[in-house]
Amino acid sequence: MAMLYSDRSAKTVQRRMIVDACRRLTAIAPTIEYQYVGFGGLEYNDFIDMHLALGLETMTSIERDTMLTHRVEFNRPYAGIEVKMGEARDMLSTLHWDRRAITWLDYTDPLDRNILRDVDYVIRAAPPGSVTIVTTQADLRGKSAPERLATIRERLDDLCPPDLAPKDTNGWGIAAAEREALQTLANSVCREAHDGPFRQLFNFNYADNARMLTWGGITASPALEEAITRCRFDDLPFIREGAQPLLVRVPDLTTREWLHLERETAGGHALPNVPPGIQAQAVEDFERVYRWR
Numbered sequence: 001m002a003m004l005y006s007d008r009s010a011k012t013v014q015r016r017m018i019v020d021a022c023r024r025l026t027a028i029a030p031t032i033e034y035q036y037v038g039f040g041g042l043e044y045n046d047f048i049d050m051h052l053a054l055g056l057e058t059m060t061s062i063e064r065d066t067m068l069t070h071r072v073e074f075n076r077p078y079a080g081i082e083v084k085m086g087e088a089r090d091m092l093s094t095l096h097w098d099r100r101a102i103t104w105l106d107y108t109d110p111l112d113r114n115i116l117r118d119v120d121y122v123i124r125a126a127p128p129g130s131v132t133i134v135t136t137q138a139d140l141r142g143k144s145a146p147e148r149l150a151t152i153r154e155r156l157d158d159l160c161p162p163d164l165a166p167k168d169t170n171g172w173g174i175a176a177a178e179r180e181a182l183q184t185l186a187n188s189v190c191r192e193a194h195d196g197p198f199r200q201l202f203n204f205n206y207a208d209n210a211r212m213l214t215w216g217g218i219t220a221s222p223a224l225e226e227a228i229t230r231c232r233f234d235d236l237p238f239i240r241e242g243a244q245p246l247l248v249r250v251p252d253l254t255t256r257e258w259l260h261l262e263r264e265t266a267g268g269h270a271l272p273n274v275p276p277g278i279q280a281q282a283v284e285d286f287e288r289v290y291r292w293r
Contacts, residue, residue: 009208009250009293010206010207010208010248010249010250010289011206011208011212012045012293013206013248013250013289013292013293014202014204014206014214014248014292015045015046015049016049016292016293017202017204017236017238017248017292018104018133018202018214018216019049019050019053019054020236020292021201021202021233021236021238021239022050022053022054022102022131023053023054024231024232024233024236025054025102025129025131025231027227027228027230027231027232028100028129028224028227028228028231029100029129030055031054031055031056032054032055032056032057033099033100034054034056034058034099034100034101034102034130035056035058035059035060035099035100035101035102036050036051036056036058036059036060036101036102036103036104037059037060037062037092037095037101037102037103037104037122038050038059038060038061038062038103038104038105038106039061039062039063039088039104039105039106039107040061040063040072040076040081040083041063041072042068042071042072042075043075044061044075044076044077044081046104046106047059047061047077047078047081048077050102051077051078054102056102057080058080058099059078059080059081059082060081060082060083060084060095061076061081061082061083061084062083062084062086062088062091062092063083063084063085064085064086064087064088066085066086069085072085088105088118089114089117089118089121092118092121092122092125093121095125097125097126097127098127099127100126100127100128100129100130101122101126101127101130101131101132102130102131102133103122103126103130103131103132103133104133104134104135104216105118105119105122105132105133105134105135106133106134106135107134107135107136107137108135108137109136109137110136110137110138110139110140110155110174110178111134111136111138111155111156111178111181111182111213112155112156113155113156113157115134115136116156116159116181116182116185119132119134119182119185119186119189120185120189123186123189123190123193123198123219124189124193126219127219128194128196128219128220128221128223128224129218129219129221129224129227129228130218130219131201131216131217131218131219132186132198132216132217132218132219133202133214133215133216134182134214134215134216135212135213135214136178136212136213137210137211137212137213138172138174138175138178138205138210138211138212138213139174139207139210139211139212140152140169140174145166145167145169145170146166148166148169148174149164149165149166149168149169152164152169152174152177156177156178156181159181159184159185160177160181161177161180161181164177172205172211172245172247174211175205175211175212175213175245176243176245178213178215179203179213179215179243179245180243182215183198183200183215183217186198186200186217190219190220194219194220194221195221195222196219196220196221196222196224196225197220198217198218198219198220199217199218199219199220199228199233199241200215200216200217200240200241200242201216201217201218201233201239201240201241202214202215202216202217202238202239202240203215203240203242203243203244203245203246204238204240204245204246204248205245205246205247205248206247206248206249207249213245218233237288238288238292246288248288248289249285249288249289250285250289250293251278251281251282251283251285251286252282253278253282253286256275257275257278258286258290260273260275261274261275261278261283261286261290262290265286265287265290
């Protein structure tokens with residue numbers, strides 16, 4: 001079973017950032033007209049945030065671990081959440097895609113051809129103006145660089161970046177390769193199905209445990225270009241439209257240290273009174289995430 005969200009602080013930050021961005025969809029349509037599709041697990045944190053912040057009422061949770069059926073049903077925070085038990089690749093085609101959707105395919109697995117097929121299906125099926133988000137593991141620690149490269153090539157197949165070299169799989173290099181594969185696929189599918197590009201909005205790297213990638217964006221079409229522009233997504237400091245990711249890292253601070261930095265930052269100061277022993281990197285990480293913690 002996946003670790004609980006209460007143990008995943010960077011995950012919480014990026015979830016709140018995503019919800020914040022989705023507030024801007026009102027330039028396209030009232031958010032209550034959207035549906036939400038996700039993997040709620042046992043806590044349904046994303047469902048709660050999507051409902052409370054955006055007013056979403058039509059929601060579907062997919063859970064592949066059938067051993068958890070009774071617990072998943074019991075822990076539903078809202079009776080209106082429909083639970084589908086089974087693999088996403090089998091369940092997605094049973095959903096109704098006649099309304100715009102915010103879909104978060106929140107995997108704990110590495111990106112592979114099965115996940116890419118799920119992404120292909122969602123982008124084709126959901127109407128323009130829909131948001132699609134994908135989280136995958138981007139970690140192959142314990143393997144040599146040549147082994148990592150061979151594994152990535154096998155998983156991504158013809159979507160593997162053609163110039164990827166063994167040295168490119170170091171650190172966050174796997175996340176970069178997965179993002180490129182996802183964006184290449186999304187653009188191709190979106191142009192074919194909706195005659196427009198897939199506008200990337202999210203490129204998060206985080207590591208509450210393993211290195212993870214969260215990528216996503218919005219399906220565009222010629223009729224929606226002006227409305228998407230009016231959303232002004234790029235006003236948000238965490239929006240990433242290209243290869244450069246946002247590394248979400250929550251510094252290890254005491255409550256008193258956090259409140260002190262929050263007070264200084266919110267007051268517009270240049271942090272002249274950093275608590276003793278706090279490194280510059282921790283202050284930089286704090287400034288990047290404190291509004292969404």
